[in-house]
Amino acid sequence: MARPAPEALPEGSAVAPLLPDDNGRGPGLHQQPQRRQQRVLRACAVALLVALFGGGLVAVARSYPAGAATARSTLVTARRGAVATDEARCSAIGVDVLRDGGSAVDAAIAGALCVGVLQAHSSGIGGGGFMLVRPPPPARPVLIDFREEAGAAATQDMFVGDIARARIGGLAVGVPGEIAGLHSAHRRFGRLPWRRLFAPAIALARDGFALSPVVHRNLVAIESHVLAAPGFNTTYTDGRGHLLRPGDTVRRPALAASLAEIARDGPRAFYAGRIARSLVAAVRADGGILTADDFARYAPVDREPLESYYHGRRVLTGAPPTSGSVLLNMLNVVEGFSLAAEGPTALSYHRIVEAMKFGAAQRTLLGDPSFVDLAANVSRQISKPFASAIRANISDSRTFALDHYDPEYDILNNHGTTHLSVLDEDGMAVSLTSTINLEFGSRIMDPATGIILNDEMDDFSTTNEKNGFGLRPSPNNKIVPRKRPLSSTSATIVETDGQVDLVLGGSGGSRILTAVLQVIINALDFGMPLDQAVDAPRLHHQLIPETLAVDPLFSPAIAHALAERGHAIAPLNHGSSVVQAVRRLPSGLLHAVSDARKHGLAAGY
Numbered sequence: 001m002a003r004p005a006p007e008a009l010p011e012g013s014a015v016a017p018l019l020p021d022d023n024g025r026g027p028g029l030h031q032q033p034q035r036r037q038q039r040v041l042r043a044c045a046v047a048l049l050v051a052l053f054g055g056g057l058v059a060v061a062r063s064y065p066a067g068a069a070t071a072r073s074t075l076v077t078a079r080r081g082a083v084a085t086d087e088a089r090c091s092a093i094g095v096d097v098l099r100d101g102g103s104a105v106d107a108a109i110a111g112a113l114c115v116g117v118l119q120a121h122s123s124g125i126g127g128g129g130f131m132l133v134r135p136p137p138p139a140r141p142v143l144i145d146f147r148e149e150a151g152a153a154a155t156q157d158m159f160v161g162d163i164a165r166a167r168i169g170g171l172a173v174g175v176p177g178e179i180a181g182l183h184s185a186h187r188r189f190g191r192l193p194w195r196r197l198f199a200p201a202i203a204l205a206r207d208g209f210a211l212s213p214v215v216h217r218n219l220v221a222i223e224s225h226v227l228a229a230p231g232f233n234t235t236y237t238d239g240r241g242h243l244l245r246p247g248d249t250v251r252r253p254a255l256a257a258s259l260a261e262i263a264r265d266g267p268r269a270f271y272a273g274r275i276a277r278s279l280v281a282a283v284r285a286d287g288g289i290l291t292a293d294d295f296a297r298y299a300p301v302d303r304e305p306l307e308s309y310y311h312g313r314r315v316l317t318g319a320p321p322t323s324g325s326v327l328l329n330m331l332n333v334v335e336g337f338s339l340a341a342e343g344p345t346a347l348s349y350h351r352i353v354e355a356m357k358f359g360a361a362q363r364t365l366l367g368d369p370s371f372v373d374l375a376a377n378v379s380r381q382i383s384k385p386f387a388s389a390i391r392a393n394i395s396d397s398r399t400f401a402l403d404h405y406d407p408e409y410d411i412l413n414n415h416g417t418t419h420l421s422v423l424d425e426d427g428m429a430v431s432l433t434s435t436i437n438l439e440f441g442s443r444i445m446d447p448a449t450g451i452i453l454n455d456e457m458d459d460f461s462t463t464n465e466k467n468g469f470g471l472r473p474s475p476n477n478k479i480v481p482r483k484r485p486l487s488s489t490s491a492t493i494v495e496t497d498g499q500v501d502l503v504l505g506g507s508g509g510s511r512i513l514t515a516v517l518q519v520i521i522n523a524l525d526f527g528m529p530l531d532q533a534v535d536a537p538r539l540h541h542q543l544i545p546e547t548l549a550v551d552p553l554f555s556p557a558i559a560h561a562l563a564e565r566g567h568a569i570a571p572l573n574h575g576s577s578v579v580q581a582v583r584r585l586p587s588g589l590l591h592a593v594s595d596a597r598k599h600g601l602a603a604g605y
Contacts, residue, residue, distance in 0.1 A: 071596035075531035078604020082592035083107050084580035085420040086122070086507070088601035089209070090114035091594060093200045094422060095603040097192065104428040105133060105189035106197055108420060109182045112434050113201035113259065115418050116178075117252060118209055120440065121218040122507065123418040125262075125270070126279075126453040127436035128177030130318050131185050132305060132491040134429040134500065141493070143318045145301040146181020147484040148174030148456035153289040156479050159462045166462065170288025172442040172455035174485070176279075178434060179262055179270045181300040189428070198263035205256035205450070208249040211236075214599055216246045218439045231445030231452075255450030271295045275449050282446040283453065297482075301370070308382050310335055311524065314495040320486070321368045323513055325381040327490040330359040330517050332387030333394075339525040346561035347396060352521065353541050353548055353567065354394045356514050360543035361407035363513075367476030368484045374476070399566045402546060408474060417507035419491070423582045423590060429503045431491035433512075459485035488512045494520070500584055507598075508577030514540045515577035523583065530583045530591045540572055 076082065081104070083094030094111035098104075108131065116124035123129075128148040134141040151174070159166040166172050186194055219226050219236050223243060226232045235252055236244050244250060261269045269275055276295040283290045303319045308328045315331065317324030333355040342348045365377040380386050393404070417435035435454070436442075442455040461477040477486045488510050494502040504519060506512040515538055522533035537551035539562075549572035550559050563569050575597040582592045582602070594600025 071599065073531045073535050073593050073596040074601055075529065076592045076602045076604050078590040078592060079588075080425040080590075080605055081107070081423060082582045082590040082602060082604035083111055083420065083422045084582050084592045084594045084600070084602035085111045085115055086214075086418050086578065086580065086594065086598045086600045087115050087118050087212070088594070088603070089118060089204075090420075091592075091601060091603035094420070095605050096200075097197065098422075098424055099605055100192060100196075102192040102197075103189055103426070104422040104424040104430045105131075105185045106192045107422045107424070108430040108432045109186055109190070110197040110200060111420050111422070112178070112182065112418075112432060113198060114204065115420070116434070117201045117205045117255065117259075118212065119215055119418060120452050121215055122436065122439070123178075123434040124436055124441075124452050125178045125259075126176050126441065126451040127434060128174070128181065128454065128456065129417075129432065129434035130322055130487070130489055130491055131181060132316065132318055132431040132493060132505075133185060133189055134316060134493045134495075135189060136427045137498065141305045141316050143303040143305045143322070143491075144181050144185050145303050145321070145484070146177035146184070147321055147487060148177055148454050149294075149298055150174055150457065150460070150479055150481055150483050150485075151288075151290045151294040152481045153291070154457070154479050154481050154483075157462065158479060159457070163458075163462055165287075166458040166460075167438055167455050168443050170283040170286030170290075170442065170444065172457045173283050173288050173290060173444065173453045174456040175290060175294050175298045176270075176454060177298060177300060179267045180298055183267045184300045184302075194266065195263040198259050202256050202259045202263065205252040205259060208251040211244050211246055211248050211250050212599065213246040216244070219243055222440065222443065225443055229443065229445065231447040231450065232440075232443075234447070235445070235450075252450050254448060258449045258451060271298055275451070278446055278448040279451060279453065282444055282448075286442075286444055303369075306378070306382055308332060310494070310520070312496075313501060313524070316493045316495070318489065318491055319369070320366045320374050320378065321484050322487050322489045322491070323363055323366065324490050324492070325366070325378045326359045326363045327492065327513055327516060329362055329381045329387065329390075330355040330513070331520065332382070332384055333358065333390050334517075334521065334525075336388060336391045339521060340527070344522075344526050346558045346565075349539060349558055350396065350399075350562055350565050350567075351394060352518070353539055353562065354399065355390070356517070356539075356541040357399070357405050357543050358390045358393075359513065359517075360541065361405040363486075363488075364408045364474035365476060366486050367474070367478075368480075368486070371480050371483050372476045397565060402543060405543060407543060417489070417509065417512070419489075419505040419507050419578070419580050421503040421505060421580045421582045421592075423500055423503050423584065427500055429493050429500045429582075431493055431503050431505045433487075433489040433491050433505050433507065435487075435489075435507070456485055459487065461486075490516050492516060492520070494524075502581065502583045504579055504581035506577055506579040506595075510542050511538075511540050511577035514538065514542075515579050519579050519581060523581075530581055531593045534579050534581055534593045534595050537574070538572065538577065540577070541567075545570075 081098040094107035537554040547570040548567040592602035
């Protein structure tokens, strides 16, 4: 049984994270003959573990490996409302909105606009996303889908033979949906004026802000582009051919003017006015195909959230084109194992990884439900009997080759996203994920509007090509005009006895699902306080490549035991996925955590 939640701490206090003990038990359900290839992979995995962890294959109990250095997330305690974003300044802006009488949706809108200004590599109004809103009962939850959309001139094989054009340049851009989605949410759930929510982001863009180390690292990665590209070279350089340094002041006056126009005139300013005309011109000048009509026709879509129960707790998450049904599938699978009783052992983690692999296979069946009939697939994925059938195909002693998990990839046989979580004093919860896809999206910044445009076309499937996150193409996610690409996002809200318990979601492309899964398990099964649940080193498996990615801070002894079960171990960048979470304790106090992997800081009051 999971340990009880910790006692409340003074507001803003921090707790040092704890790592799981390693008990390493793992009796096998059944044995099957091992192939020579699997023995070679296991041997290579053990060798790689030695390289990764310096040969120190020892159990790690309640501490990080010797010599490891990592930031620790701050556990913020609040009484009335809390906001967790990637950026401390944006979390504080969201809480100011709550203090002023705004709703959780108001706080989420202000926070998202702020992140788009400060962390332009990961989000902004040139992108799109999803907002899961759980209003106080009896109102029903809703998923607002403001995912980017393919233009009318898009074709199924437009990137065959040149997949790079799906990632950089005008052809990579989908019609942005963020402004339309935020306005749709505000119209129904907002309390403060629309203009009030834009004011902090406008001030930051106009007056300037300190460049964060996170954004600087991403600028360095594309330095030659930044120095040469219009918009970038006047925003992120010193005017003498050098990138700005962390702490230097960044000003985005063109973006401030665009935000002010949208604040005054609403979404029409973005989709039918000066801004739309300028963005279309910028896209087409860089080889793109979007038109003014593509912008004018865009509209957000309301979708009914999916729900299931995990150990008696109600779990709400997104329907397609998000990957929420895959998250529910993985939770249903691991629910049948006694993770809480077993504890965070090698056996528990092996079972979790196997659920990830089956989940990755199920993701290949998803797409945009407006273009593909997904009802049967989704119903099956979230069903308990299907999870039981999957568990029957999991061995406690070994992992399997690709075909065992029955994916439907369309192949021949021969992590720029942000997430924020908000909970207000009335019980309204918001889990919002926004993205421009890869870092700095298409790498087009329209100088006239200051808007950086997405490269969301890379999230579609192109025959025999994998996308920027290494995901292989699946038939239901092929490009069609006006279609929305499949997303790995999994905005999630957990209820206990009708009250919001946990609000969370993540960023990190294909690693979002596995990160959110592990934070839920850490909190609800392993009984970790919220900061420890978020901070704990993670594993990731997406089926292809056939490797288990292991955080270098993960217990070497458990990683070794997983290699002994046949998992081919590869390194996982510690900061490759980021989770923001808010939890209500039984006492009614709130805990909020912004993942230190992105140097975030939550806020509350």
